[in-house]
Amino acid sequence: MSEETLRLEYQANFEYRYAAGRHGSRFMTALRDHCQLLGTRCSVCQRVLVPPRPICGICAAPTNEWVEVGPTGTITGYTVVETPFIDPMTGVQRPIPYGFAFIRLTGADTNLYHFLQENRHDRLSVGMKVEAVFKPDGERVGSLSDIIHFRSVEE
Amino acid sequence: MGSRVCIVGVGQTVHSSLREDVDVAEMVLEAINEALADAGLELRDVENAVTACMDFWDGRTIANMWVAEVVGSYRKSEGRTCMDAIGAMLYMWTRISTGSFRIGLVTAHCKESAGRIPDIETAATDPFTQRRLGFDGNVVSGLVARYLLDNGRYTREAAAEVVVEARRRGSKNPKLEPLQQVTVDEVLSAPVIADPLRALDRAPNRDGAVALVVVSEDVAVGLGRTPVTVKGVGAITGPYWSDAEPGSTAALEKVYRVAMDMAGWDDHPADLVELSAQFSYQHLLFAPVLGKDPLDPTLNTSGGWLAGNPFVVSGAARIAECVHQLRGTAGDRQLGKADRAVAHGIHGLAAQTHSVVLLEGGLS
Numbered sequence: 004m005s006e007e008t009l010r011l012e013y014q015a016n017f018e019y020r021y022a023a024g025r026h027g028s029r030f031m032t033a034l035r036d037h038c039q040l041l042g043t044r045c046s047v048c049q050r051v052l053v054p055p056r057p058i059c060g061i062c063a064a065p066t067n068e069w070v071e072v073g074p075t076g077t078i079t080g081y082t083v084v085e086t087p088f089i090d091p092m093t094g095v096q097r098p099i100p101y102g103f104a105f106i107r108l109t110g111a112d113t114n115l116y117h118f119l120q121e122n123r124h125d126r127l128s129v130g131m132k133v134e135a136v137f138k139p140d141g142e143r144v145g146s147l148s149d150i151i152h153f154r155s156v157e158e
Numbered sequence: 159m160g161s162r163v164c165i166v167g168v169g170q171t172v173h174s175s176l177r178e179d180v181d182v183a184e185m186v187l188e189a190i191n192e193a194l195a196d197a198g199l200e201l202r203d204v205e206n207a208v209t210a211c212m213d214f215w216d217g218r219t220i221a222n223m224w225v226a227e228v229v230g231s232y233r234k235s236e237g238r239t240c241m242d243a244i245g246a247m248l249y250m251w252t253r254i255s256t257g258s259f260r261i262g263l264v265t266a267h268c269k270e271s272a273g274r275i276p277d278i279e280t281a282a283t284d285p286f287t288q289r290r291l292g293f294d295g296n297v298v299s300g301l302v303a304r305y306l307l308d309n310g311r312y313t314r315e316a317a318a319e320v321v322v323e324a325r326r327r328g329s330k331n332p333k334l335e336p337l338q339q340v341t342v343d344e345v346l347s348a349p350v351i352a353d354p355l356r357a358l359d360r361a362p363n364r365d366g367a368v369a370l371v372v373v374s375e376d377v378a379v380g381l382g383r384t385p386v387t388v389k390g391v392g393a394i395t396g397p398y399w400s401d402a403e404p405g406s407t408a409a410l411e412k413v414y415r416v417a418m419d420m421a422g423w424d425d426h427p428a429d430l431v432e433l434s435a436q437f438s439y440q441h442l443l444f445a446p447v448l449g450k451d452p453l454d455p456t457l458n459t460s461g462g463w464l465a466g467n468p469f470v471v472s473g474a475a476r477i478a479e480c481v482h483q484l485r486g487t488a489g490d491r492q493l494g495k496a497d498r499a500v501a502h503g504i505h506g507l508a509a510q511t512h513s514v515v516l517l518e519g520g521l522s
Contacts, residue, residue, distance in 0.1 A: 011286055019217035019273045024181025057187055060227035063202040 026055045029069070035145040038137045040073040042111050050112035073108035074135040075156060080105035081119065081127050092148075106133060106153055117147070120154035132156040162521065163254045164378040164385035167197025167371030168478040170333045173467050176271050177365040182216060186267045186367040187228040193369035198381050199261065201230045204371075206259045208237040210246040210266035210470050214278045229263055241393075242434065242503030243368065244473035244513035248391045250372045251515075255388075260374040267367035268468035275363065282507055284399060295436070296360065298507040300352025303439045305404035307354055314354055316452065317438035318345035321358050321464060323453055324441075328465025330490045333475075337362065337466055345438075359438040361463045368474035370481075375521060386481045389498075390421035390516035398510040407447045410512040414448060414500075421516040423498065425449075428516070430483050430499040431457050432476035435464060440509055448500055459483060459491045473503025477515055484519035 023031055026043065033039040042051040043066035045059035051070045052059060059066055081104040089096050102119030104127075120136065121127055133153040143149035169192025171177070177185055194201060207229040209222045218224060222238045229236065237253070239246045243266030250262045279294035306312050322342055328334045340358060348356035378385040394416075396409030418424070427449040435441035441464065442452050450457040460479035463472040480499035482488040497519050505511035 013285055013289060015277070015281060017214070017217065017273060017277055017281075020178075021217065021272065022178040022181050022269075024184045025179065026184065027181055056227060057184060058201070058227045058230075060230075060232035063200075063204065063230035063232070 026057060030055050031145040031147075034147075034149050035143040038074070038135075038143075039071055040108060040135070042070050042072045042108075042113075044068040044070050051110055052113050053108055053111040053115055070110060072110035074137075076106040076108040076111070076115075076133055076135075076153065078104045078119075078127065078129055078131045078133055079107045079114050080129065083122055083124050083127070102127060102152075104133070104153065117150060118152040120152045126155075160255055160257050161260075161374035161376070163251050163388040164373055164375060164521070165370055165388065165477070165481050165517070166373050166378050166381055166383045166385050167193040167195075167199065167369075168481045169193030169196060169369045170475065170478055171366045171368075172333055172335060173364040173366035173471070173475070174335045175362065175364060177269065178271070182224040182267060182269065183228045185269070185365065186225045186265055186369070189267075189367040189369040190228055190263065190265060193263070193371050196383075197371040197373075198383060199371060203261055204230045204234070204263045205261045206235040206237070206253060207231045207263045207265065208239060208246040208250045208253070210239045210241065210243040210264070210474070211268065212240055212470055214281055215268050215270065215273060215469060217273050225265060225267065229265055235259070241505040241511060242470055242473040242513055244477070244501060244503035244515055245393050245505075247370065247372070247388075247473070247477060247515050248393050248513060251388055251391045254372055254374050257374070260377050262372045264370040264372055264474065265367060266471045266474040268470045269365040270363040270468050271365050279507060287400075295507045296352045296355065299360075299437045299439075300355050302404045302508060303354050303359075303437070306439060306443070309405070311405060312439055312442045314346060315342060316442055317359060318342040320435075320438045320441045320452055321345045324458065324462050324464035327459060327491070328461025331461050331465065332489070333478075334461060334466050335364070355437065355439075361436045362466045364466045364468045364471075366468050366471055368471050368478055370474060370477060378521065384485045384519075385521055386484045387518050387521055388515060389518050390417035390419075390423070391514070392417040392420070393511065393513035395506070395511040398506060398508060402508055402510065404508075405443065407443060409510065410444060410447050413512050414514055417514045417516050421518075423516065426498065428498045428500045429456060429496040430459060430480060430493060431502070432460060432479050432500065433458060433462065433502040434472045434476060434504045435462060436469075436472075436504070436509070438464060440504070444502065448502060456493060459488065459493060473501065473513060476501035476503065477517070480515075480517050484517060
């Protein structure tokens with residue numbers, strides 16, 4: 004009996020169309036049209052949730068108010084990525100190293116994931132003030148990529 | 159302490175061909191808000207949730223993360239299932255009947271419009287001996303239907319009548335997007351999808367969600383709502399892959415018998431049966447096992463899956479209809495007498511998985 008073992012390579016292509024929904028669409032259109040960042044406020048704990056959503060998971064209660072947040076914020080966690088990563092949205096490898104962060108936007112009580120302009124560890128710290136850098140008018144399409152990245156704010 | 163298990167709230171979105179106005183969480187929340195209002199409860203009252211959804215269909219792994227907030231499961235217990243929603247109901251039954259929880263929320267959702275269904279269905283197949291052949295649910299069902307047809311187990315005309323009747327009954331169900339009414343001839347002459355199946359033999363694709371509020375007996379009494387009691391539950395998977403038996407109903411027969419024994423029903427036929435058939439021939443195959451003639455007016459008063467429900471959601475829509483009939487809230491579809499009802503779900507490309515819930519009106 005042959006000792007040879009085989010393997011099969013399989014490449015799948017799954018296409019999806021995701022609806023942003025009412026909350027996601029309002030968030031993305033405000034970003035596209037006005038460089039505005041929006042959250043929703045919980046009717047119980049009053050936290051402002053970004054991205055906006057209909058229910059505060061911690062209170063299991065509805066949100067009932069739209070609130071503008073940012074565009075400044077504070078880094079609550081960061082890393083510098085050195086692993087080559089093919090961006091599935093573009094098919095292009097993102098240049099490494101790049102800064103990636105968890106950002107608490109001013110006026111928000113939750114965090115938003117995004118890129119950092121800075122990619123050197125020694126220039127980054129938790130608690131650092133940053134601000135969103137938006138794509139210019141006419142280039143924003145209503146996606147999180149309408150924010151190019153966050154850059155440090157000199158204090 | 160164990161408890162009887164009662165359903166005190168049902169909610170559904172309209173089952174629509176396209177819900178691009180809402181994301182998954184917003185869609186499920188519509189059903190949850192309706193179910194909680196029906197039960198007289200708030201989301202914060204929910205102690206635990208069991209969700210039913212499919213990663214490949216949602217286009218996201220751990221797809222229940224999409225609904226964790228709206229089902230109120232942060233810092234609470236959420237059970238996650240990936241099969242027809244009657245499996246989620248069974249799981250919730252274990253949680254309430256054992257006394258582990260008193261108030262639970264079962265949700266099921268699917269947006270069949272989100273992905274490319276043949277790609278998703280073929281990804282369920284064995285990568286070595288099946289995947290390269292690139293077949294989907296239509297092909298598998300075509301094989302089964304042809305086997306049954308050549309063995310004289312059904313006729314295309316009888317199957318076409320099922321489609322006509324499902325659409326007719328579904329037109330009275332306000333939770334279904336209206337479907338074009340069709341004739342037997344139109345079903346028989348629709349485009350072939352996989353011989354002998356025609357396009358109208360398969361349920362139309364839908365987006366939607368169903369939510370059920372499930373509680374212990376003491377909670378049901380306290381709420382003062384008319385409950386429906388879960389008397390029997392079961393889920394079973396028959397042989398599939400190369401052991402598949404085309405047209406076998408052995409798995410369904412067994413699980414229905416187990417659930418009837420649990421309910422103490424003997425052979426008393428249910429006043430209402432809501433069965434799941436994604437293809438018309440499946441309706442002809444399963445109806446007699448569940449004790450009904452295929453066109454019986456007490457079978458699928460909702461219209462059934464063939465009148466348009468999403469994948470995975472069908473079983474929950476079957477339960478919702480049973481609850482309405484047993485409570486007397488089925489509107490234009492209300493049967494004169496309904497004390498006992500059976501809801502049925504299927505899963506798998508060849509419908510090899512069957513699940514049932516046996517229900518009685520009141521605190522029986």
